[in-house]
Amino acid sequence: MQRHLVSSLIQSFAVLAAVLILVFFMVRITGDPAALMMAKEASPEQIEAFRHEMGFDRPLIAQFFDYVSKVVTGDFGDSLHYRVPALPLILERLPATLELATVALLMAVIVAVPLGLMGGSSPGSRWDFVARAVGLLGQATPSYWLALMLIIVFAVHLGWFPTFGRSGPRSVVLPAFALSISTMGSLVRLTRSAVLEVRQEDYVRTAYSKGLSPQKVYLRHVLQNVAIPLVSVIGIQFGYMLGGSIYIETIFAWPGMGRIVAESVSNRDFPLVQSIAFFTSVVIIVLNFLTDLAYGWFDPRIRYGQ
Numbered sequence: 001m002q003r004h005l006v007s008s009l010i011q012s013f014a015v016l017a018a019v020l021i022l023v024f025f026m027v028r029i030t031g032d033p034a035a036l037m038m039a040k041e042a043s044p045e046q047i048e049a050f051r052h053e054m055g056f057d058r059p060l061i062a063q064f065f066d067y068v069s070k071v072v073t074g075d076f077g078d079s080l081h082y083r084v085p086a087l088p089l090i091l092e093r094l095p096a097t098l099e100l101a102t103v104a105l106l107m108a109v110i111v112a113v114p115l116g117l118m119g120g121s122s123p124g125s126r127w128d129f130v131a132r133a134v135g136l137l138g139q140a141t142p143s144y145w146l147a148l149m150l151i152i153v154f155a156v157h158l159g160w161f162p163t164f165g166r167s168g169p170r171s172v173v174l175p176a177f178a179l180s181i182s183t184m185g186s187l188v189r190l191t192r193s194a195v196l197e198v199r200q201e202d203y204v205r206t207a208y209s210k211g212l213s214p215q216k217v218y219l220r221h222v223l224q225n226v227a228i229p230l231v232s233v234i235g236i237q238f239g240y241m242l243g244g245s246i247y248i249e250t251i252f253a254w255p256g257m258g259r260i261v262a263e264s265v266s267n268r269d270f271p272l273v274q275s276i277a278f279f280t281s282v283v284i285i286v287l288n289f290l291t292d293l294a295y296g297w298f299d300p301r302i303r304y305g306q
Helices: 003-030 033-037 044-054 062-072 088-121 127-139 143-156 170-198 202-209 215-241 246-251 258-266 270-298
Strands: none
Touching: 003 062, 003 270, 033 044, 044 088, 062 143, 088 127, 088 170, 088 215, 088 246, 088 258, 088 270, 127 170, 143 246, 170 215, 202 215, 215 270, 246 258, 258 270
C-alpha cells in the first residue's frame, strides 16, 4: 500500500508538470494578448510598451521558468482582464462550481443507481426498460441543448425556476440537472451492467445454494461488488463536472470557474487560463487519489502493489 501511495504521488507531480508545460505553451498559440488588451486606436509604440511591461517580449523559455518559479511560491500572476491576482479570483468562484457539481452529481446518483440496480436485478422488466431508456437518452442528449430547453419550459413558460444567476436553492436545479444528464446515463448503464455481471458469478450461485435469502445475497455480495466500479466512475465524473461545466455556467450565467474559463480564453488572459488549468488539475488528481483509497474501504481484499 505504501509503495502504491508513493507511486501515485510521483505520477501526480508528473501530471502537474505536464499540465504546466502544455497549457503555458498552448495558450500562446492563440495570439498576442497585448493587441487584444490595448485599445484599437493604440499606436504600435504603446502596444510594444505594454508587451514589454508584461514581459511578453521575452523568450518563451524565460517566461516559462519565470512563471514556474512564481507558482512554486504560490504566485500565479495577475489576471490581465480583471486586473486582480488570479488565485484569489479562482478561489472566489470555486464555491459556486463546487455547489453546481455536487448537486449535479447527487442528482445523477440518486436517479441512476437505483434504476440501474432494479434494471439489472430484473432483466426484461419495466424497470429494466426505463433504465435502458434513461441510459441511452442521458448519453445521447447534448447538455447545452437540454439547458436551453429547460430554460424555455421551466423558467420562461412555467416560471418555476430562475432563468439565470445564483440566487438561492431553486436557481441551482436547472443547471445541475443539465450538467448531470450525461453522468446519469453513464451511471445507469454501468450499474445495470455490473449487476448483470455479478449475478452470474460463482460466489453468488454458491450463496444461493447455501440457503441465503435473495435479500442477503443482494446486500452481502451483489451490492458490495457493484460499488467498486461505481466509486471509480463517480470520482472521475465529479472531476469532469468541475472542469467541464463551461457551457452550462455560461448559459445560466452561473458565477463559477467554468464561466471565467470561457471569458479568460476569449480575452487571451494567459495567467488566468494557466491558473485555472493548474488548479483544476490539482482537484482532479486529489479526487483520483481519494478514489484509489476508497477501493480498499469498499473491498478490503484489494491490496495495492501485490
